[in-house]
Amino acid sequence: MTDTTDTTETNPAALPKAYRPGDVENAIAERWLAADVFAPDGAGSRADAGAEPFTIIQPPPNITGSLHLGHAQRAAVEDLMTRHARMTGKAALFLPGLDHASIAAQFVLDGILAKEGLSRQSLGRDAYLERMQEFVAATRAVILGQERRLGASLDWGRLRYTMDDGSAKAVRAAFKILHDRDLAYRTEALVNWCPGCRTSVSDLEVVSTPETGTIWSIRYHLIDEATGQPLTGQANTITVATTRPETVLGDTAVAVHPDDARYRALVGRHVRIPFVERDVPILADDVVDAAFGTGAVKITPAHDHDDHVTGLRHGLAMPTILDDAAAVANTGTKYDGLDRYAVRTAILADLAILGDLAGEKPHEMVLGRCQRSDDVVEPRLKTQWFIRTAPLAAKALAATRERRTRIVPEQFEKTWEHWLTNIRDWNVSRQLWWGHRIPAWYCPDGHVNVSAEEAGPSACDACGRPAAELRQDPDIFDTWFSSGLWPFSTLGWPDDTADFRRFHPTSVMETGYDIIFFWVARMMMLGIELTGVEPFHTITLSGLIRDPLGQKMSKTKGNVVDPLAVMEEAGADALRFSLIHGASAGQDQRFGPQKLELARNFANKLWNAARFVLGARPDEVGPDAPRVAPDDADLGPAERWIRSRAAATAQAVDRGLAEYQFGEVTRALYEGIWSEFCDWGIELAKVRLADDGASPTERSATWWTLVDALDRYLRLLHPVMPFVTEAIWAALPRRAGDPDLLIVAAWPDADGRDPALDTKIGQVIETIVAIRNARAQADLPAGAWLETHLLAPGDAFDTFEAIASAIARLARARPLTLHRAASGLPRPAGALEIVLPAGDIEATVLPPATSEDTAGRDRARLEKELVEAEGHLEAARARVANPSFTDRAPPAVVEGARTRAAELAEQVARLRERLGRPG
RNA sequence: GGGCGAUUGGCUCAGUGGUUAGAGCACGCGGUUCACAUCCGCGGGGUCACUGGUUCGAAUCCAGUAUCGCCCACCA
Numbered sequence: 003m004t005d006t007t008d009t010t011e012t013n014p015a016a017l018p019k020a021y022r023p024g025d026v027e028n029a030i031a032e033r034w035l036a037a038d039v040f041a042p043d044g045a046g047s048r049a050d051a052g053a054e055p056f057t058i059i060q061p062p063p064n065i066t067g068s069l070h071l072g073h074a075q076r077a078a079v080e081d082l083m084t085r086h087a088r089m090t091g092k093a094a095l096f097l098p099g100l101d102h103a104s105i106a107a108q109f110v111l112d113g114i115l116a117k118e119g120l121s122r123q124s125l126g127r128d129a130y131l132e133r134m135q136e137f138v139a140a141t142r143a144v145i146l147g148q149e150r151r152l153g154a155s156l157d158w159g160r161l162r163y164t165m166d167d168g169s170a171k172a173v174r175a176a177f178k179i180l181h182d183r184d185l186a187y188r189t190e191a192l193v194n195w196c197p198g199c200r201t202s203v204s205d206l207e208v209v210s211t212p213e214t215g216t217i218w219s220i221r222y223h224l225i226d227e228a229t230g231q232p233l234t235g236q237a238n239t240i241t242v243a244t245t246r247p248e249t250v251l252g253d254t255a256v257a258v259h260p261d262d263a264r265y266r267a268l269v270g271r272h273v274r275i276p277f278v279e280r281d282v283p284i285l286a287d288d289v290v291d292a293a294f295g296t297g298a299v300k301i302t303p304a305h306d307h308d309d310h311v312t313g314l315r316h317g318l319a320m321p322t323i324l325d326d327a328a329a330v331a332n333t334g335t336k337y338d339g340l341d342r343y344a345v346r347t348a349i350l351a352d353l354a355i356l357g358d359l360a361g362e363k364p365h366e367m368v369l370g371r372c373q374r375s376d377d378v379v380e381p382r383l384k385t386q387w388f389i390r391t392a393p394l395a396a397k398a399l400a401a402t403r404e405r406r407t408r409i410v411p412e413q414f415e416k417t418w419e420h421w422l423t424n425i426r427d428w429n430v431s432r433q434l435w436w437g438h439r440i441p442a443w444y445c446p447d448g449h450v451n452v453s454a455e456e457a458g459p460s461a462c463d464a465c466g467r468p469a470a471e472l473r474q475d476p477d478i479f480d481t482w483f484s485s486g487l488w489p490f491s492t493l494g495w496p497d498d499t500a501d502f503r504r505f506h507p508t509s510v511m512e513t514g515y516d517i518i519f520f521w522v523a524r525m526m527m528l529g530i531e532l533t534g535v536e537p538f539h540t541i542t543l544s545g546l547i548r549d550p551l552g553q554k555m556s557k558t559k560g561n562v563v564d565p566l567a568v569m570e571e572a573g574a575d576a577l578r579f580s581l582i583h584g585a586s587a588g589q590d591q592r593f594g595p596q597k598l599e600l601a602r603n604f605a606n607k608l609w610n611a612a613r614f615v616l617g618a619r620p621d622e623v624g625p626d627a628p629r630v631a632p633d634d635a636d637l638g639p640a641e642r643w644i645r646s647r648a649a650a651t652a653q654a655v656d657r658g659l660a661e662y663q664f665g666e667v668t669r670a671l672y673e674g675i676w677s678e679f680c681d682w683g684i685e686l687a688k689v690r691l692a693d694d695g696a697s698p699t700e701r702s703a704t705w706w707t708l709v710d711a712l713d714r715y716l717r718l719l720h721p722v723m724p725f726v727t728e729a730i731w732a733a734l735p736r737r738a739g740d741p742d743l744l745i746v747a748a749w750p751d752a753d754g755r756d757p758a759l760d761t762k763i764g765q766v767i768e769t770i771v772a773i774r775n776a777r778a779q780a781d782l783p784a785g786a787w788l789e790t791h792l793l794a795p796g797d798a799f800d801t802f803e804a805i806a807s808a809i810a811r812l813a814r815a816r817p818l819t820l821h822r823a824a825s826g827l828p829r830p831a832g833a834l835e836i837v838l839p840a841g842d843i844e845a846t847v848l849p850p851a852t853s854e855d856t857a858g859r860d861r862a863r864l865e866k867e868l869v870e871a872e873g874h875l876e877a878a879r880a881r882v883a884n885p886s887f888t889d890r891a892p893p894a895v896v897e898g899a900r901t902r903a904a905e906l907a908e909q910v911a912r913l914r915e916r917l918g919r920p921g
Numbered sequence: 922g923g924g925c926g927a928u929u930g931g932c933u934c935a936g937u938g939g940u941u942a943g944a945g946c947a948c949g950c951g952g953u954u955c956a957c958a959u960c961c962g963c964g965g966g967g968u969c970a971c972u973g974g975u976u977c978g979a980a981u982c983c984a985g986u987a988u989c990g991c992c993c994a995c996c997a
Contacts (some may be wrong), residue, residue, distance in 0.1 A: 019956090019957095021957090021959080210993085210994075217997080242997080243997060244997060245997070246997085257997095289996080289997095290996090290997085291996060291997085294996065294997070295996095295997060296997095298997095299996090299997050300997075301997095302997095306995080306997075307995040308995050308996065308997070309995095309997085310995095311995085365997095367997095368994090368995095370995095381995090413925070413926075414925090416924070416925070417924075417925065417992070417993080420923090420924065420925095420992095420993070421992090421993075424993085424994090515991095515992095516991095516992095518992095519992095519993095550932095550933085552990085583934095583945095584933080584934075586934080586935075588926085589926080589927080589934095590926095590927095590990090590991090591933090591934085592933065592934090594932095594933075596932085596933070596945075596946050596947090597933075597934095597945085597946090599945090599946080599959080600944095600945055600946075602959065603945095603957095603959045603960090604959090605959090606957070606959045606960090607956090607957065607959080607960085609956085609957080609959095610956040610957035610959090610960085611956060611957075612956080613956050613957080614956030614957080615956080616956090617955095617956070618956085665934090665935075666935085666936095669935070669944080672944085672945090673944080677944095680956085680957090681961090684956080771962095771963090774962060774963065775962095775963065775964085777962095777963085778950080778951070778962070778963040778964075779963080779964080781950090781951090783951090783952095784951055784952055784962065784963085785951095785952070785954085839941095870941080873941090874940085874941060877940095877941090878940075878941095881940090881977085881978085884977065884978095885977085886977040886978095887977040887978070888977085889977075890976090890977045890978090891939075891977060891978075892939085894939095895939055895940085895978090898939080898940065899939085899940065901940090902940050902941095903940095
């Protein structure tokens with residue numbers, strides 16, 4: 003390790019003056035890699051073989067592109083949990099991975115090929131797959147580089163890919179098991195066909211889009227039962243309504259409701275379907291809504307879900323009239339070969355010529371479109387593989403209902419329940435090339451062989467025909483099938499590996515709520531069925547990142563933010579902080595430059611605070627002095643306060659982490675580090691550090707207190723902002739037993755050993771703020787040192803006296819005189835009068851020269867304070883005078899209200915007195 | 922048609938029964954003292970969407986309404 007941070011170790015004060023995130027982050031990234039600290043069993047790991055495992059499951063990014071802010075958020079949150087677990091001594095495993103993204107990848111590659119004048123079909127399967135391998139080899143490097151840059155502490159040695167050999171083996175094994183248990187079956191069914199992607203897609207990949215279409219009325223002519231010929235004239239027709247006239251060619255029946263008097267006489271008769279000249283029956287079926295349209299429905303069993311069911315019920319023929327490209331085919335009409343929409347237009351025109359187009363009107367309808375290509379999906383009859391989901395879903399539901407797996411936030415449990423309760427079987431066959439081939443082989447006699455062996459079966463199980471005569475299913479699996487095995491396939495399943503035994507079931511699965519069904523539910527269903535145990539204990543679902551206007555980020559909208567550019571500008575730490583800070587469980591968040599700026603400024607603030615602390619080392623502490631815990635006796639009230647506030651922050655951070663409320667974690671840290679440690683802790687400490695009157699041990703104690711607090715804040719912040727904390731920590735003196743790197747240092751405890759909050763410092767702060775306020779309101783020069791008198795009665799006096807010089811400095815009060823009794827407080831005419839709400843504390847500030855102006859402003863301020871205080875007092879008195887409150891509220895609350903009423907009364911009395919109207 | 926979520930200062934958001942509802946940004950005033958102008962100090966700004974209920978007490982719990990957003994859903 004020969005990077006720049008090493009030099010700062012021997013010379014703590016040498017943190018560079020300017021905070022440059024890029025430099026810091028590059029240097030630190032190298033140190034982590036060199037130290038091998040990311041792997042739970044790496045050389046630099048603190049966890050031994052007996053350490054409690056903590057495994058986090060991240061959604062492997064699609065290999066097709068580069069990462070966007072949503073990925074960055076995923077990684078930031080997951081890495082936060084990983085780093086925290088690591089610091090608490092667990093064997094933390096954050097496993098990196100990539101998803102081959104079958105359909106998405108093909109969609110992208112097809113687009114690239116189209117620009118070259120090529121196509122999937124023109125290349126052929128082998129050449130196409132070769133091309134795909136080249137493509138993903140390039141994108142792979144980009145994605146992994148982005149994750150590294152972000153500081154994700156992924157165990158790179160365990161990098162996995164859904165198309166690697168391990169995944170392939172898991173896919174085969176999983177399918178074999180499911181088939182053996184009758185949970186995977188092959189059948190002819192109506193599937194969702196995307197003509198653009200030339201494949202079937204699952205129900206989840208069909209997006210319902212409302213559109214205003216047209217509903218046409220078409221007359222079908224009744225057949226003369228005697229002659230077998232169609233009758234002419236409108237009286238001898240039945241009118242059906244349809245939004246898809248082209249499907250006329252596939253009609254095999256007309257249905258009416260059995261109770262519909264209008265059509266009762268027609269049931270059992272036949273009509274002739276035009277163009278195909280097919281005679282089909284009119285039948286009665288309950289599914290028909292007599293009130294809708296004409297009350298008569300054309301039935302196209304091969305191209306409509308309802309009609310398919312109706313067709314099965316009545317044993318109707320199911321002619322398929324669309325080919326893979328959704329062109330009309332096999333109808334024996336002149337329409338064959340034409341696109342479905344061209345046929346629609348032609349048929350409407352031809353029906354009009356025949357005089358059988360009875361009408362048309364606009365119609366609000368819902369069209370299913372392909373999630374990937376946006377093509378209108380066609381229902382089509384296909385023989386494909388399905389996963390029987392009901393039994394799997396039942397087990398997944400049982401796992402969440404019995405709390406073996408917890409969903410955070412809970413609101414998603416309802417969605418989860420609803421979907422898994424109403425789940426339909428999962429069509430896993432895809433007529434694509436990029437993915438795992440379905441391990442099913444068919445023999446000429448129709449026997450189906452499913453094999454987990456890479457080479458397939460050696461002979462047909464049923465009839466013994468040799469392998470050479472068997473034909474493997476040309477289809478591949480839905481990409482989510484392999485993703486669904488991710489938590490355990492990455493750990494070695496189906497083999498009983500050491501990793502699988504140690505890290506499965508996993509601890510936390512984190513992802514965006516948008517893939518709860520696609521991915522999370524499938525992992526649960528498959529995981530429980532295949533491994534016998536739910537694959538994770540906790541599911542945490544995050545919201546989505548939106549642009550500043552609240553719109554979803556998408557490439558087509560052009561509002562996608564590249565995380566690399568953001569990190570270039572503000573640093574990975576700032577990006578991570580802003581993504582986590584803005585998040586609230588399960589809620590979407592808008593991301594804009596302001597949030598990033600907040601985070602960047604915070605990192606800069608921390609950097610400078612650290613520079614101060616390092617540079618403030620008193621001479622009596624040598625540059626290489628071993629870290630010592632300051633003697634409690636040498637601590638002043640400010641030091642005790644600093645320590646207690648750091649402990650309070652640790653508690654708040656622990657609470658936030660335990661509840662997966664990561665936004666609370668960053669809020670606690672921001673507040674604790676900036677508003678408490680920097681604004682008051684350091685400012686109060688400065689005085690004693692520079693005070694020649696303080697003893698060397700006192701000065702040392704103050705400095706070590708700052709170092710301790712800073713050390714604690716750095717540990718607490720490390721999971722959120724790993725780089726800057728690591729860099730600063732490297733410059734701090736180590737405690738005995740500390741490792742070289744913060745990433746493997748111990749998480750700070752937040753137990754009760756730290757002194758409770760010193761409320762007297764709270765009063766000191768309030769006093770300083772009140773004096774500053776009065777001076778600013780009176781428009782006195784901010785920098786002027788003004789004679790100030792402070793009344794601090796009772797036990798507050800000692801505290802005030804102990805840090806009087808700090809008060810003087812922070813309130814620009816010089817000379818500052820403390821008084822124990824009100825009688826001692828001088829109140830010359832024109833002095834600013836300050837009355838604190840509690841503790842009987844008062845102050846007077848003597849301006850250099852009183853003026854009408856100054857006196858008037860001060861009086862106006864007091865008047866305003868009086869009005870406010872009187873208002874509060876009235877409310878407080880009404881409260882404590884209410885017997886139902888005093889009887890029913892908890893005693894502590896009642897006591898607090900009484901104290902408050904008394905304090906307000908006191909404040910009001912004093913303010914009145916200052917204003918010259920006592921009573 | 923079901924379900925879920927949101928509605929808090931100009932903007933972005935915290936805050937799930939207990940004193941006087943907070944933060945950052947923006948805004949106004951003032952600051953070049955040796956950590957930081959990516960900063961420091963002070964200030965203005967909110968009937969917590971609406972209505973009703975529960976409660977000693979409601980931004981917070983319940984019911985309803987409105988607006989916005991999301992998810993699920995095979996009526997031609």
